[in-house]
Amino acid sequence: MLSVEEATRLVAATVRPLPIEYLSLPLAAGRILREELRADRDFPPFNRVAMDGIALQYAALEAGQMEFRIEGTQFAGQAPAPIQDPSAAVEIMTGAALPGNLDTVIRYEDITFRTDEAGHRLACVQVPAPRRGHNVHTQAADRRQGDLLVPAGTRLEPAEVAVAATVGAITVGVTRRPRVAVVSTGDELVLISATPAAHQIRRSNALMLQAAAWQAGAEAEAFHFNDDPAALRQGLPALLEGYDAVILSGGVSKGKADFLPETLRELGVTQVFHEVQQRPGKPFWFGQLPGGAVVFALPGNPVSTFVNFYRYAQPWLISVQQPEKAREEGALPGEFTAPVAAVLTQEIQFRPRLTHFLLVSLEPGPDGRLLATPERAGGSGDMASLLTSAGFLELPADQEHFPVGSVLRTWRFR
């Protein structure tokens, strides 16, 4: 049977960057940038006054001058005018451009004003140790015109939106959202608005998958099919052709109503693999319609669906939003998101030669390392155990005993 590593590599091999679309700010927030943002001007673009006060020539202060005649007032947004008399000063406001022949700003808190007999306003400077360039945010101190500010492949968080706005990026090229169809299958499943009969349950997996796909930046629509090959054959082709990924739950193991693997093959979907050496999720089926959607057919038990989504489908959805280059540089072969390491707080014994995905709660330990405590879960049908877990450990298939203190690969979902 296929190992988890091999299954991961085969899923990763189907990743292609999705097309670019151009969006205006701030609608592009949250998307992955597909172009570079460079500085169109220096940062800051002029010698920016950083405090309200007066601007003067430092040389005069250095020569011992304490009193300065005020020649005028300059506000932010006004073009700077050089002073006529080099021994004078201008009152100046935060955000103003410093006049060309001035170099230092003294804040109001360090000045007293008086008016002389001739009616001139005079500023008396009382700074113990003045410095040249004090309270001036010098042009290009932060970045130079042409500098790379945000590389392609970056998610546009509010900080990137601020920088994009300041360089005048009216529209930015970003990856269009992955389009996902999530599909529940099974005769026992009823609408979540329905009152189930005693032998029925509500279709929770589809809603969970929809929410999880949205969380990964995708657009996801939910569909349902009963365990009926004719209905599957009729309904699935439109999904396989109209979406980037079809994520199904249920109908993939050995039961007499598990029609999906056969039906998908009949519809021209190439099977990449069926069954992975793992628990939960051994019956996981994966394929691709040539020129169409990739198909994640996840086992139906709610924890199995959930864990396998986060282990395989979520990394795929994130990877297809990245430009080609970022993926090649950032990822190990076959591994497209970086799981974290966590330290096991309880001994674990697991005999089957399967990779074991074990639900854990996670909290920082005294040395700052993440501590993983196994959940008391009732198996892959115990949906409620997801509420108290923050992730799952990946316990390798070739090991049976995991002592306290083992450092293990951990996938977080919150």
Ligand SMILES: Nc1nc2c(c(=O)[nH]1)N[C@H]1C(S)=C(S)[C@@H](COP(=O)(O)OP(=O)(O)OC[C@H]3O[C@@H](n4cnc5c(N)ncnc54)[C@H](O)[C@@H]3O)O[C@H]1N2
């Ligand atoms: N003889 C064998 N039986 C089973 C095997 C096996 O290897 N041999 N594998 C077991 C494993 S592991 C799993 S996991 C399940 C997966 O089976 P299916 O993918 O075919 O899933 P179903 O049988 O359709 O459903 C399983 C379980 O999950 C519930 N379910 C399904 N869809 C939803 C949904 N949308 N919302 C909520 N709950 C859902 C369903 O009612 C079942 O209880 O097979 C084992 N059997």
Ligand code: MOO
């Ligand atoms: O995928 Mo199953 O959840 O191992 O019962």
